[in-house]
Amino acid sequence: MDLILNGEARPFDASDCANLAEVVARAESLEAEGLPCVVTAVEIDGEPLPPEALCFLEIRPIADVKRISIVRRPRREVAQSVLAQGADYCERIAQAIGQTVADYRSNRTQQASRVLADVLDSISVLTGITYSISAELSDAATRLAELQGEIHPWLEAMLEAQSGDDPIRIADLLEYEIAPRIEDWGRAMRSFAPGSAPLAAGR
Numbered sequence: 077m078d079l080i081l082n083g084e085a086r087p088f089d090a091s092d093c094a095n096l097a098e099v100v101a102r103a104e105s106l107e108a109e110g111l112p113c114v115v116t117a118v119e120i121d122g123e124p125l126p127p128e129a130l131c132f133l134e135i136r137p138i139a140d141v142k143r144i145s146i147v148r149r150p151r152r153e154v155a156q157s158v159l160a161q162g163a164d165y166c167e168r169i170a171q172a173i174g175q176t177v178a179d180y181r182s183n184r185t186q187q188a189s190r191v192l193a194d195v196l197d198s199i200s201v202l203t204g205i206t207y208s209i210s211a212e213l214s215d216a217a218t219r220l221a222e223l224q225g226e227i228h229p230w231l232e233a234m235l236e237a238q239s240g241d242d243p244i245r246i247a248d249l250l251e252y253e254i255a256p257r258i259e260d261w262g263r264a265m266r267s268f269a270p271g272s273a274p275l276a277a278g279r
Contacts, residue, residue: 080145097133103146117147155212159269162205166262169198173255180247216268227257
């Protein structure tokens with residue numbers, strides 16, 4: 077089996093490896109000690125594995141595999157990439173909020189409610205991002221948690237307005253209180269992710 081590790085061919089014997097997880101673990105041991113890293117991409121005979129498959133490498137056999145390519149990146153760098161993607165996500169959420177506000181103000185309540193449900197789900201994703209980078213970027217996690225705390229009361233107020241069937245109040249809270257804080261969240265994420273590269277990193 078040929079091994080390409082971070083773009084470089086490496087001598088490698090996988091004869092006693094039972095599955096792909098063991099191959100990856102052994103390949104990682106070839107790297108010199110340095111910054112803590114994480115596997116971000118794996119290709120088998122030129123075919124990239126989808127990101128979700130990286131969690132299930134132990135169930136993939138290696139019989140007949142001729143070439144495996146593995147990309148590892150420092151954990152801190154990956155965390156910064158996640159923040160950069162989160163910042164882009166904030167921009168999309170802010171745009172969706174703008175559409176929701178327009179729908180509420182135009183009495184398109186049903187359409188607005190559907191988009192609002194997606195917005196609330198998206199805000200939950202932002203909360204998950206804060207948690208996911210906390211071990212590597214503690215300063216960023218602390219700041220993002222503060223912003224999360226600032227937005228929470230306004231989300232509660234908006235849900236109360238939604239329960240009271242008050243579309244004007246919902247629109248006002250979204251436009252004047254929630255959207256600006258989402259934008260602040262995005263700017264904070266961007267500030268902690270200077271020059272980060274995208275996570276797709278197959279070579």
